Structure formats: structure tokens, C-alpha cells
Amino acid sequence: MDINKENIIEVAPTFRVQWEEVQDCYVVLYPEGMVKLSQSAGEIMKRIDGQTTIESIIKNLETTFSEANLESDIIKFLEVAYDTGWIRNKK
Amino acid sequence: MTQVGSETKNKVNPPLWLLAELTYRCPLQCPYCSNPLEISKYQNELSTEDWVRVMQQARKMGATQLGFSGGEPLVRPDLEELIQEARGMGYYTNLITSGVGMDEARIKRFKDAGLDHIQISFQASDEELNNFLGGTKTFQHKKEMARIVKEYEYPMVLNIVIHRKNIDQIRDILDMTVELKADYVELASTQYYGWSRINVDQLLPTREQLARAEIIAKEYQEKMKGKSRIIYVIPDYFEKRPKPCMNGWGAIFLTIAPDGTALPCHEAGQLPIEFPNVKDFSISDIWNGSPGFNHFRGFEWMKEPCRSCPEKEKDFGGCRCQAFMMTGDAANADPVCDKSPYHQELQDDVERIAKLAEQEKEHKTEGKPLVFRNMKNSKKIVKEEAADV
Numbered sequence: 394m395d396i397n398k399e400n401i402i403e404v405a406p407t408f409r410v411q412w413e414e415v416q417d418c419y420v421v422l423y424p425e426g427m428v429k430l431s432q433s434a435g436e437i438m439k440r441i442d443g444q445t446t447i448e449s450i451i452k453n454l455e456t457t458f459s460e461a462n463l464e465s466d467i468i469k470f471l472e473v474a475y476d477t478g479w480i481r482n483k484k
Numbered sequence: 485m486t487q488v489g490s491e492t493k494n495k496v497n498p499p500l501w502l503l504a505e506l507t508y509r510c511p512l513q514c515p516y517c518s519n520p521l522e523i524s525k526y527q528n529e530l531s532t533e534d535w536v537r538v539m540q541q542a543r544k545m546g547a548t549q550l551g552f553s554g555g556e557p558l559v560r561p562d563l564e565e566l567i568q569e570a571r572g573m574g575y576y577t578n579l580i581t582s583g584v585g586m587d588e589a590r591i592k593r594f595k596d597a598g599l600d601h602i603q604i605s606f607q608a609s610d611e612e613l614n615n616f617l618g619g620t621k622t623f624q625h626k627k628e629m630a631r632i633v634k635e636y637e638y639p640m641v642l643n644i645v646i647h648r649k650n651i652d653q654i655r656d657i658l659d660m661t662v663e664l665k666a667d668y669v670e671l672a673s674t675q676y677y678g679w680s681r682i683n684v685d686q687l688l689p690t691r692e693q694l695a696r697a698e699i700i701a702k703e704y705q706e707k708m709k710g711k712s713r714i715i716y717v718i719p720d721y722f723e724k725r726p727k728p729c730m731n732g733w734g735a736i737f738l739t740i741a742p743d744g745t746a747l748p749c750h751e752a753g754q755l756p757i758e759f760p761n762v763k764d765f766s767i768s769d770i771w772n773g774s775p776g777f778n779h780f781r782g783f784e785w786m787k788e789p790c791r792s793c794p795e796k797e798k799d800f801g802g803c804r805c806q807a808f809m810m811t812g813d814a815a816n817a818d819p820v821c822d823k824s825p826y827h828q829e830l831q832d833d834v835e836r837i838a839k840l841a842e843q844e845k846e847h848k849t850e851g852k853p854l855v856f857r858n859m860k861n862s863k864k865i866v867k868e869e870a871a872d873v
Contacts, residue, residue, distance in 0.1 A: 407639035407667055409576060409600060415498055415546030422576035424601040424639050424668055427500070427548055478710075 401483040403443035408479050410438045443483050496772050498546035499738040507742050510556040511584045513619030516680035517857040524862035529742045532562040536569050541767035543573045550575040558585030564597050571598030583629040584622050595636050602633045603641040609656035619856050630664040642666040647674040647687040654697045658704045671716040677751045679857045686851050688837045726802025726818035733780035746770045751805040755814050789823040
């Protein structure tokens with residue numbers, strides 16, 4: 394799918410993202426289920442707040458981890474997140 | 485009572501799922517209810533404070549999913565308060581309900597309290613059968629509630645228990661779930677415990693019915709991809725390998741019955757095992773240290789054919805309750821497994837019921853009447869059980 398980096402994205406209301414102390418990771422919660430996120434997936438998901446563009450999320454991650462060229466990895470993850478319905482464009 | 489035995493024996497993962505059976509009171513009378521037959525014996529329900537303490541203790545251990553169930557959880561006037569407390573603790577809160585006892589004002593209050601998800605049960609896709617099976621006129625109300633639940637942007641699961649009386653309606657049932665915009669659909673094949681066990685002769689579908697239903701379910705799974713997730717599992721009586729029941733005994737699930745009895749699954753109360761009560765012990769002591777929860781952990785307890793079976797880590801020998809009901813010993817292999825010496829008996833029973841179904845169809849009769857799940861019938865059953873002893 395084509396991802397427009399100017400879009401503001403949000404976690405779909407049918408999912409919830411939170412830090413789980415006992416699991417030591419971010420998780421996605423949904424009816425009667427839970428997916429544990431890898432560290433990088435967690436760092437992306439926690440920045441999706443319904444106010445930030447994809448562009449800013451990428452920049453923020455590159456700054457935070459002092460790494461350039463994270464864009465393609467992040468976009469790849471966002472494609473999966475759109476597909477599973479975890480995230481959507483903020484209207 | 486805790487921390488005895490070897491190191492490895494004590495390595496127990498924390499519970500992830502807390503099922504709070506708030507009450508066994510229910511306005512419906514579904515003859516396949518998974519509650520115990522002895523619902524009339526549960527007079528003393530836990531208080532709001534008890535539930536809050538239980539939720540806190542389980543959450544601290546790592547439980548993330550919390551199901552408010554029953555009976556009908558809407559019967560409890562403190563439900564809003566419990567939801568709010570649970571959400572504040574960080575649980576993902578699931579309300580598992582018939583929808584009876586709900587209205588828009590309450591759906592809104594639940595939303596304000598932080599409820600994450602609502603699961604509504606339907607008995608059928610046509611009004612007459614739905615109301616007959618539930619023993620009440622609820623069909624239109626349920627549909628109305630489902631619409632409002634989606635208006636409030638809840639993720640919604642529609643759960644339809646599937647059996648011989650409604651399996652031929654499966655296309656209509658799926659059309660209804662599409663119309664109501666369900667995010668998830670559980671076509672839950674009746675599992676034969678509790679009330680459904682005593683009604684199995686009237687409820688078990690035939691192989692032909694299952695084959696037809698499976699084709700239709702697959703068609704809708706394909707058609708609704710990306711819009712609605714449809715889950716359909718055939719009854720395990722027709723399988724050759726048992727289900728990995730509860731993902732293992734005391735591995736993930738913790739059920740608390742209305743009176744505070746802690747169980748590794750909501751059916752386990754029927755086993756001849758003593759289970760602790762949350763009024764006497766903390767959740768941590770119950771989960772890690774109680775003999776009841778350790779009873780079938782690991783593989784030491786297994787008998788043959790499970791003990792030497794290469795698949796034992798996959799299915800844990802199946803369901804302890806089913807083994808107990810059909811063989812008299814909960815440590816035996818689940819007779820669903822074709823390695824079990826009792827498997828043939830189960831197959832014969834399935835054949836016997838298939839013949840009953842055939843006769844019903846031929847003579848257009850209803851067979852023997854269903855035993856509905858209500859307090860009156862429960863009291864009668866409890867009395868008969870007492871007389872048997």
C-alpha cells in the first residue's frame with residue numbers, strides 16, 4: 394500500500410497499546426487477546442498518538458536513537474500495522 | 485503452603501487471563517450454558533471489595549485480560565464500579581453478556597468507566613428460535629444493543645453457540661453478524677459440559693451438518709477478510725486429537741466463581757479436587773502454591789498413553805474435565821484422543837446421537853425436551869445428586 398508520510402495516524406479504537414511491566418515490553422491489546430511487541434515495534438507504536446504525522450514519528454525515532462535511514466524499516470512496520478487494523482489515518 | 489518442592493517445579497508463569505464470574509444469576513435459560521449444574525448452591529457472592537482486591541492481586545502478577553462474566557454480569561449493580569477500578573489498574577476489560585439488562589445509558593456509563601470491549605451472545609438468527617433457546621423474549625433487544633455498542637465505537641464480538649438446533653441457520657447467523665458490524669464472530673460449537681452435557685442428545689450436530697456449516701463458515705471468512713474475523717471450531721467430539729485445554733492447567737487462565745472459589749478453568753469445579761477461595765488466600769498463593777492449581781501442572785501426573793506420547797507438550801493430554809466425565813479419572817487421556825482406550829465409547833455415543841437426530845428428522849419430532857438452565861432445575865438436580873450419594 395502507499396503510505397503518505399504527511400498523514401497523522403492513530404491507534405484504532407478497537408486496539409490498545411500499553412507497557413507491561415511483567416512482560417517487559419509494549420503490548421497491543423484487543424478483545425480477549427494480546428500481542429507482545431518487539432522493542433522497535435514498541436518504540437514506533439508508543440509514538441502513535443493521533444496528533445503526529447508519520448514524517449515526525451520517523452524523525453523523532455532517528456533523533457532518539459541517533460540513527461539515520463530508519464525510514465524504510467518504519468514504513469514496513471506501519472504497513473503491517475495498517476493491515477492488521479491496529480492503526481488508521483486520523484480524519 | 486508455598487515454595488515447596490524442586491526449583492523447576494516452582495517455575496510457574498503468571499496468569500494472563502482473569503475471568504471474573506460475578507454471579508450465576510441470569511435472566512436467560514440457555515440449555516447449553518457452561519455454568520455448573522449446581523448454580524443454585526452459590527448463594528453468597530463476593531462483595532465489591534473482594535473483587536477489587538482479587539483484581540489488584542492478579543494484575544500485580546501480570547494478568548492483562550479481564551473478563552466480566554457470569555451468569556449475567558449486568559445483574560451486578562456494582563459492575564460500573566468494577567470496570568472503572570479494573571481499567572484504572574491497566575486491565576483490558578471485556579464484558580461478556582447477553583445484552584439483557586443493558587440500555588444506551590448503561591453502555592455510555594461503561595464507556596465512561598473505561599470498558600474496552602463488549603461481547604454479546606445470540607442464540608440464533610431468527611426471533612422464534614432465539615427466544616425459545618434463551619427462554620425469554622430478548623432477540624430484538626439484543627440487536628438494538630449490538631447497534632448501540634458499535635455507535636459507541638467499542639470493538640464488538642458476537643458469540644453464537646452452535647448446536648444441532650441452529651447449525652443449519654449458519655448462513656443467516658453470519659448475515660446477521662455482518663449486518664450488525666461485528667468485529668469478531670465466534671461461532672462457538674457447544675462444548676459438552678454442565679448443562680449442555682445433560683442436553684447432549686438434543687444438541688450434538690451430525691457430521692453432515694458440520695460439513696455443510698464448515699463450507700459456509702469458510703466462505704464468510706474469505707468474504708469478510710479485513711472487516712470481521714470469524715472463528716469457527718468444530719466440536720471436539722469429532723476430532724482425533726484433543727484440544728490443548730486452557731493452554732495447560734494453571735498456565736494462563738484464572739477463573740473466580742461467584743463465591744470466590746479460584747479455578748484453573750470455569751468447568752474445573754466438578755473435579756474431585758479441592759480448590760482455594762480468594763477469601764482465604766491471596767491470588768499469588770493460590771496460583772503458585774495451592775495443591776489445586778499445581779495438580780495437573782507439568783507432565784508428572786500423566787498416565788499412559790499420554791506419558792510417553794510425543795504430542796503431550798502440544799495438547800497436554802486434552803481436557804481434565806472431559807477425562808473425568810467420561811472415564812471417572814481426571815488424569816486419564818481425554819477420550820477425544822484416538823489413543824485413549826475410551827475413544828471408541830465416545831465414538832459409539834456420537835453414532836447413537838446421530839441416529840436420534842436421524843429419527844427426529846424423519847418423524848419431524850423434537851426428541852426429548854431440553855432441560856433449561858434455571859434455578860428451579862438446578863435445585864432439582866442438586867436434590868437428585870444428594871439422593872444418589
